[in-house]
Amino acid sequence: MSEEFISPDIHHEHVSHxxxxxxxEGLNTKVIWKVFWILLGVTVFEVSISFTSVPKTILLYxxxxxTIVKAYxxxxxxxxxxxxxIPMQWSILLPFVLIVYLIFILIYxxxxxxxxxx
Amino acid sequence: xxxxxxxxxxxxxxxxxxxxxxxxxxxLYMWIFLVSDAFTFSSLLVAYGTLRHRFTDIWPTPGxxxxxxxxxxxxxxxxxxxxxxxxxxxxxxxxxxxxxAGHFMxxxxxxxxxxxxIVGGLMFLGxxxxxxxxxxxGSKGGAYVLADGRFARTDDLEPGVLKFHGGKSVExxxxxxxxxxxxxxxEGANLRENEYGNxxxxxxxxxxxxxxxxxxxxxxxxxxxxxxxxxxxxxxxxKKDYELVEKVGLYWHFVDLVWxxxxxxxxxx
Numbered sequence: 506m507s508e509e510f511i512s513p514d515i516h517h518e519h520v521s522h523x524x525x526x527x528x529x530e531g532l533n534t535k536v537i538w539k540v541f542w543i544l545l546g547v548t549v550f551e552v553s554i555s556f557t558s559v560p561k562t563i564l565l566y567x568x569x570x571x572t573i574v575k576a577y578x579x580x581x582x583x584x585x586x587x588x589x590x591i592p593m594q595w596s597i598l599l600p601f602v603l604i605v606y607l608i609f610i611l612i613y614x615x616x617x618x619x620x621x622x623x
Numbered sequence: 624x625x626x627x628x629x630x631x632x633x634x635x636x637x638x639x640x641x642x643x644x645x646x647x648x649x650x651l652y653m654w655i656f657l658v659s660d661a662f663t664f665s666s667l668l669v670a671y672g673t674l675r676h677r678f679t680d681i682w683p684t685p686g687x688x689x690x691x692x693x694x695x696x697x698x699x700x701x702x703x704x705x706x707x708x709x710x711x712x713x714x715x716x717x718x719x720x721x722x723x724a725g726h727f728m729x730x731x732x733x734x735x736x737x738x739x740x741i742v743g744g745l746m747f748l749g750x751x752x753x754x755x756x757x758x759x760x761g762s763k764g765g766a767y768v769l770a771d772g773r774f775a776r777t778d779d780l781e782p783g784v785l786k787f788h789g790g791k792s793v794e795x796x797x798x799x800x801x802x803x804x805x806x807x808x809x810e811g812a813n814l815r816e817n818e819y820g821n822x823x824x825x826x827x828x829x830x831x832x833x834x835x836x837x838x839x840x841x842x843x844x845x846x847x848x849x850x851x852x853x854x855x856x857x858x859x860x861x862k863k864d865y866e867l868v869e870k871v872g873l874y875w876h877f878v879d880l881v882w883x884x885x886x887x888x889x890x891x892x
Binding site for chain 2: 532533534537538540541544545548549551552555556564565568569571572575576579580582583584589590592593596597600601603604607608611612614615616618619
């Protein structure tokens with residue numbers, strides 16, 4: 506295994522309470538409420554721009570981008586993923602590459618089927 | 624970093640003897656379950672996207688379907704689902720505050736925040752029941768399948784007007800003539816047909832995706848309630864370990880996360 510996975514505080518027999526508590530330093534009540542306001546603000550923004558005359562395609566990509574922003578804050582802060590070890594982060598997040606692939610092939614397929622029958 | 628530190632020889636984190644993820648097994652197991660559950664929801668939403676692209680010419684516009692709001696007469700598109708999103712995000716915040724209080728073993732504080740999370744979950748479920756009711760009930764006028772095969776919706780706020788997909792509409796005598804020769808009148812929604820568009824798939828996906836998510840919320844409320852009782856009885860104080868709150872917290876945030884995606888891909892776009 507490469508050097509970057511080795512860090513001194515994981516050479517314990519088990520997960521100690523000190524290292525767990527250290528990991529929670531990034532998340533306190535202030536940060537939690539900050540994340541709440543970001544999530545609320547993004548949602549209000551999404552609902553309000555859905556009524557404007559912005560072109561549909563731009564709206565679509567804006568919504569997808571903002572959804573990923575919201576997912577980042579929920580998984581990263583609320584689910585604490587931002588403060589986990591790097592191998593843990595990769596193990597959980599990497600499989601979702603398959604979903605990106607699934608979206609690509611099936612949306613492409615659906616569009617093609619629609620065009621054939623027109 | 625005291626007595627329990629092993630001699631730091633140069634060995635890989637994967638050689639055993641310690642946790643390479645620095646996460647206890649229970650929490651890791653919850654994460655593995657959530658990944659598989661996320662795959663299930665992804666498949667449902669991708670299937671929705673595929674068939675929506677296939678039937679792009681007849682698929683209903685969500686902004687014209689979800690227009691009800693309690694005590695308001697008229698069309699208020701998306702406001703109600705916006706409110707539901709707010710309720711769920713709020714309950715996610717109270718849950719993360721409960722987890723935070725658990726790290727400091729503050730039982731009273733955990734009880735308060737976990738209790739509020741349960742209330743938030745019940746509010747969301749109530750909102751969803753209200754939304755399902757209006758989706759199934761539909762409008763007073765319903766929709767018609769015309770003699771030429773076209774699909775036309777009525778609007779309770781503009782009686783006598785027939786609206787087609789894409790914004791075109793007819794009214795007056797012309798609309799009356801079309802209605803009198805219509806082959807089918809659809810009111811509300813079920814698994815076979817719905818008045819929102821000329822495809823049963825829209826209703827099917829609505830019931831299945833929001834229903835599957837709603838069932839997750841329901842299970843989450845039940846699990847939160849069980850943990851609430853355990854906390855109240857002091858079981859976690861005796862164990863000196865509030866990891867259980869953290870684990871149900873992960874599940875609850877996941878339910879919120881899924882709703883963020885359902886909200887975007889079912890209601891917004």
